[in-house]
Amino acid sequence: MHRILYIIPLLFLFSCAVSKAPKKEFRGVWIATVANIDWPKHPEDNVAKKKKDFIDILDFYQKMNFNAAIVQVRTAGDALYPTDLAPWSRYLTGTEGKAPSGFDEPLQWMINETHKRGMEFHAWLNPYRATVSLDTSLLSQNHDYYQHPDWIIQYGKKNYYNPGLPAVREKFNKIIEELVTNYEIDAIHFDDYFYPYKVVGETFDDAETFSKYGLPDQSIEDWRRSNVDSLVKNVHETIKKHKPWVQFGISPFGVWKNKSTDPMGSATKAGQTTYEDLYADPVLWVQKGWLDYLAPQVYWSMDYPVASHKIITSWWADHTPNTNLYVGNGTYKIKNNADKAWEKKNEIPKQLNYARDLKNIDGNIFFSAKSLIGQHEKVNKKLQKKYYALPAENPRPLNKVVRVVQLPAINSVQVNNQKLDICIAHSDTIPRFLHLYQVKKGASQLIGKQYLSESLMERCFEFNLTQKQLRSDLKINIVDAFGNESAMQPIEKIKLR
Structure with missing residues (x-):
């Protein structure tokens, strides 16, 4: 009995602590369109069903007081909006290059519906993934695979744009420019697909490009990183040139480097890392001021031995203080992973608590949208009552332009x-x-x-x-x-x- 009486006040204190949400907090959700992960549920659904399914996603997260939707508008050299720079996505229409009948402006419609619910719309693109498989018969003749075959490198079971080619970067800048100028979006967003995750026994064949564009005494690894750096820098400049208030955010793989290869790295044992394997250096991008926010994908459980969520989250908070920092949480793993920690309903709540306790973390993004809808009711109730009971203001850009806003x-x-x-x-x-x-x-x-x-x-x-x-x-x-x-x-x- 004495033990029970001792525990009750602690539980009360814990409940009060977690229910006090920050005044400003990013609460985002990734809505993936590649392979119809989240939306549309099926590319051949009629327009009414597609619209209903998207609205159902927004309504669910609006009720949860989320304030941003990160929607994938380019999956692999395609587009979910009308453009001369890429064919229509087959995930929207069933056939790549085929325009959606009766749904002329799906992106504009998605933006409008998202904004109606008081949420920001972040346009999510994959810069370098050209195809999701080697079955090129599924591609439109307008795809860059056919229009610019010299841009494409086959690696593993996919095709990729060659990041070392200036023409590839120029084309992508045009894509960004079109989106920013034509649509009232709140941010451009990239995920973790830069140079491809390494495949054992295969070589990414860019040696010829390196010999042409590499600098004297520059290693191929440093050259590859410089290519990604150039992309990030150029995209940042393109966005700010046209609409300085539109944000630019990137969601890299969770581990920058392991401590085993660099004392500055995290105390993890990740099989691949952002810096050494994907040739991406988010720490540099933050230092250079090229990003408005960073959202590392920390999809492991709190105490996972190889890559602890706790250790990785703390590492990013310590090493990237000069940007808004959001933690990417793997809600898709709840009751769906070999790691037994995900069987417990409090794994995500523990991660949210941990993030809120760290000084430099400004919010969270869940992957992916469908992971909580219609399932995990106990987790959802806890999130709604303890963490997201009231709305939160969206975080302010750190490098904002100060101006006077008149009273309404x-x-x-x-x-x-x-x-x-x-x-x-x-x-x-x-x-x-x-x-x-x-x-x-x-x-x-x-x-x-x-x-x-x-x-x-x-x-x-x-x-x-x-x-x-x-x-x-x-x-x-x-x-x-x-x-x-x-x-x-x-x-x-x-x-x-």
């Missing part, structure tokens, strides 16, 4: 049942969010957020609130795309009728 004007306010309908007008040219705050004892708590489009200066929004929230003092403000905030604007009680 409140045109009308109505209450219908427990819904607050509010119409506002604003004068900002690059708005991002309308924030709704509940004021209690002088402190402001975010209770609702809506996305503000660059093209509409007057908007009406609906917030679902409790009676307690409606009776309290409420205020709004505007946050621009750089993270600058306007002053608070009170909602007068007389309008709440």
Whole structure:
């Protein structure tokens, strides 16, 4: 009994601690389209079903108070939007190069639906993966495999763009430029596919390119890293040239280097590493200021012997302090992995606790969207009640442009049942969010957020609130795309009728 009485207060303290979420926290989810992992469920589904399935994903994570969707718009030399730079993706239409009937602008539609739910839209691309298999009969004749065969290197069971060719980088920059200028996206996002993961007994055949473009006394390893560095630097410059407020984020493989090969590396025993095998150096990119955020994929359990989530997360927090740092969590492993730690419902909660306790970590991204939908109810309940009970502001870019954001004007306010309908007008040219705050004892708590489009200066929004929230003092403000905030604007009680 004494032991039980001792444990109860500890449990209470633990519950209070985990329920106190940071005011600003990135809560993202990867929506993978390659191989129809998350969406569309099947490329030949009709448009209505495709739209419903995407909305179901957004609604699930909106209810969980997530604030960003990272959606894969280019999987392997293809595109999920109309462009002359790549064929339509077969994961969207069933046949590569075939336009989706009755769904002319799927990317624009996905962006709109994401923004309607107060979430950022990050366009996720794979720069170097040209095909997902060696079956080239599935490719459109407009694919770069046919248009530029000299760009392609076969390795393992896939084809890759040759990162050492300037023409490859130039083409990819055009792709980024088109996306940034044509769509109201919030970020460009890359994952961990740079040079390919190594295949035993095979050689990535870029020796001829190295002999042509390599510098004197430069090793092929350093040359490969310099190629990826150039891509990252050029993409950063392209984004900021056109829309400085659009962010650039990369999600590298979790281990930079093992300590066995470099004292600066992590105390891990990863079979491959980002720096030595994928020829990617995220630490350098952060130092150079080429990224707005970094999201290493730390998909192992907390105490996994070879690559502990705890050790790796701490390593990134210590070595990349000059950027927003988000942890990539492998929710797809819950009850689906040989590591028994994933059988427990508290593995992900423990990882979230750990990240929140570290100074330089600003949020999390879950892979992938389908991993929690319709399953793992106990995990979901815990996440909703203890971690994501209320909305969170999206983190601000560290290198933001400071500017003045004017107060929004409140045109009308109505209450219908427990819904607050509010119409506002604003004068900002690059708005991002309308924030709704509940004021209690002088402190402001975010209770609702809506996305503000660059093209509409007057908007009406609906917030679902409790009676307690409606009776309290409420205020709004505007946050621009750089993270600058306007002053608070009170909602007068007389309008709440």
